[in-house]
Amino acid sequence: MKIFDAKQIYAADSFTIQKQQITSDELMERASLQLFHWLHQRMQGAPVKIHLFCGIGNNGGDGLALARHLQEHGYHIEVNIVNYSEKRSPDFLTNLDRLKARKIWPNILNGDSAFPSIGVDDIIVDAIFGIGLNRSPAPWVVDLMKNLKATGAFILSVDVPSGLFMDRGIEDPEFAVEADFVLSFQAPKLVFFLPETARYIKQWDVLDIGLDPEFLEKTETTYKLMGKAEVLPLYRPRQKFSHKGHYGHALILGGSYGKIGAVILSTSACLRVGAGLVTAYVPQCGLLPLQIACPEAMVLTDKGEKYISQIEFDLEPSAVGAGIGLGTEKETVSALSAFLDAQKSAMVLDADALNILSQNRKLLDKIPEGSILTPHPKELERLLGSWKDDFEKLQKTREFSVNHRCIIVIKGAHTTICAGEKCYINNNGNPGMATAGSGDVLTGFITGLLSQGYEPLAAAIFGVFLHGMAGDLAATEQGFEALTANSIIDFIGKAYIELLRPPQTQEQQTEETEA
Ligand SMILES: NC(=O)C1=CN([C@@H]2O[C@H](COP(=O)(O)OP(=O)(O)OC[C@H]3O[C@@H](n4cnc5c(N)ncnc54)[C@H](O)[C@@H]3O)[C@@H](O)[C@H]2O)[C@H](O)CC1
Ligand SMILES: [K+]
Numbered sequence: 001m002k003i004f005d006a007k008q009i010y011a012a013d014s015f016t017i018q019k020q021q022i023t024s025d026e027l028m029e030r031a032s033l034q035l036f037h038w039l040h041q042r043m044q045g046a047p048v049k050i051h052l053f054c055g056i057g058n059n060g061g062d063g064l065a066l067a068r069h070l071q072e073h074g075y076h077i078e079v080n081i082v083n084y085s086e087k088r089s090p091d092f093l094t095n096l097d098r099l100k101a102r103k104i105w106p107n108i109l110n111g112d113s114a115f116p117s118i119g120v121d122d123i124i125v126d127a128i129f130g131i132g133l134n135r136s137p138a139p140w141v142v143d144l145m146k147n148l149k150a151t152g153a154f155i156l157s158v159d160v161p162s163g164l165f166m167d168r169g170i171e172d173p174e175f176a177v178e179a180d181f182v183l184s185f186q187a188p189k190l191v192f193f194l195p196e197t198a199r200y201i202k203q204w205d206v207l208d209i210g211l212d213p214e215f216l217e218k219t220e221t222t223y224k225l226m227g228k229a230e231v232l233p234l235y236r237p238r239q240k241f242s243h244k245g246h247y248g249h250a251l252i253l254g255g256s257y258g259k260i261g262a263v264i265l266s267t268s269a270c271l272r273v274g275a276g277l278v279t280a281y282v283p284q285c286g287l288l289p290l291q292i293a294c295p296e297a298m299v300l301t302d303k304g305e306k307y308i309s310q311i312e313f314d315l316e317p318s319a320v321g322a323g324i325g326l327g328t329e330k331e332t333v334s335a336l337s338a339f340l341d342a343q344k345s346a347m348v349l350d351a352d353a354l355n356i357l358s359q360n361r362k363l364l365d366k367i368p369e370g371s372i373l374t375p376h377p378k379e380l381e382r383l384l385g386s387w388k389d390d391f392e393k394l395q396k397t398r399e400f401s402v403n404h405r406c407i408i409v410i411k412g413a414h415t416t417i418c419a420g421e422k423c424y425i426n427n428n429g430n431p432g433m434a435t436a437g438s439g440d441v442l443t444g445f446i447t448g449l450l451s452q453g454y455e456p457l458a459a460a461i462f463g464v465f466l467h468g469m470a471g472d473l474a475a476t477e478q479g480f481e482a483l484t485a486n487s488i489i490d491f492i493g494k495a496y497i498e499l500l501r502p503p504q505t506q507e508q509q510t511e512e513t514e515a
Helices: 006-019 024-043 058-072 090-101 139-151 213-218 228-234 261-272 284-293 330-342 351-359 361-366 377-384 390-403 438-451 456-478 485-490 492-500 506-514
Strands: 050-054 077-082 107-109 123-127 154-158 181-185 204-207 223-226 249-253 277-282 298-301 319-322 407-410 416-419 422-426
Touching: 006 024, 006 213, 024 058, 024 090, 024 181, 024 204, 050 058, 058 077, 058 090, 058 123, 058 154, 123 139, 223 228, 223 456, 228 456, 228 492, 249 261, 249 438, 261 277, 261 284, 261 438, 261 485, 261 492, 277 284, 284 298, 319 438, 330 351, 330 361, 351 361, 351 377, 351 438, 377 390, 377 407, 390 407, 390 416, 390 422, 407 456, 416 456, 422 456, 438 456, 438 485, 456 485, 456 492, 485 492
Parallel strands: 050 077, 050 123, 077 107, 123 154, 154 181, 181 204, 223 422, 249 277, 249 319, 277 298
Antiparallel strands: 407 416, 416 422
């Protein structure tokens, strides 16, 4: 699912209006009817008081039009205009007139107005600001937003939570509405998926308002949300007459004294995601643990007892994943440097391999083209330097990806894969996956997919998706707290099955619910 920026949404608006020969008011009417149907389906006429807070732009216009539909269907409404500017958009005015024609007189709220009384079981519709927010709200509007939150009532935001900018962080965490639900027109917004702003969006849904599909199809976006539909075409089905050679021989390189577990996790993950053969390259201390923990894997040992000091092997791996538990000893740094001189094909660089690159910047030029770096935010900051907000973080990551011709996987909630100027936002996973070794497993998954012939970008996107899906399946059985890195490995098979399960027909869904 494409994620459009404000400029692209406005362009889609005007293209649609012109192509479909409709007025902007008719487009707003479509939007507000979609809002109404979504609410009506869930409320079924319930006598719950609905307080609408409308700004003076088109977001507010949506709110006024929604108020009209609600009132026409017998809902108890109270309309408040948050009068933060003397400007009024034409469609706002049109809908205000329609309310007045129905003898609905909105309260006009200014800086000195009393805050309306709202019960904890009431519903608040936040249509104060939409994607047109261009500066921080006035202090009195911020106070109003705080009061909305203090009511404890359910807050439904129209299009975006008011106060969030579409392209930058906000000045102060209090300057935006924390929405229980956001109804976004046509596509989700980037702010729904960023660590700093996701707190304002507990849940979201998209309402199709009939923007021109051709225009949307043709519009190139920087960001794309990756769900099952987008990821499924990446899957490479297995042929009947295949053998393990078809699925490559992966090499997992890492480990140091006390951190052999990371290599065990990556090696097991690499096998379970489908690599044909896997060899682990570890210091001497890793031989026994690996042979016991992963009998399916072969083991090569470095001459160093406790950490890797010289990487030598006569293997031609089809994919390499390096860095997990590696440590950053001086000899390990020179070993990795020499290894990168010889490594020409794309590989996975994670954990201490990334820390070594950050501490020895001249090694950055040795990253094989197309390689996949999998930092968590702290490791990313060591690579890129600090950032003022998530938007700058993404900008710097894209620049790094372009300059070093590599793919960056920013791990976390909504893991984001940056490949050049494009970013792919993963849409599964859960907080239970924030557990030791989860990243080691992801390295094993991506390396194992590379080993099976997936192109680097496909391996990164598919690996992240399978990792999240396995984590979600594990969480349904184990909950969040008990979920461990091994749980993710154990559920990878079910993740493949779930991914490949044909979509259920309507009757199958009904049968399942009745059963
Ligand atoms: N295709 C669609 O998605 C459609 C979206 N619709 C709705 O339109 C809004 C965007 O409307 P717009 O009028 O451009 O912006 P806002 O409603 O957010 O209005 C803000 C308004 O106020 C001015 N402004 C901005 N920041 C401030 C501030 N801090 N203080 C005072 N004034 C401010 C700004 O200049 C604007 O004029 C979108 O979100 C949807 O809800 C259409 O209804 C249908 C199609
Ligand atoms: K809003």
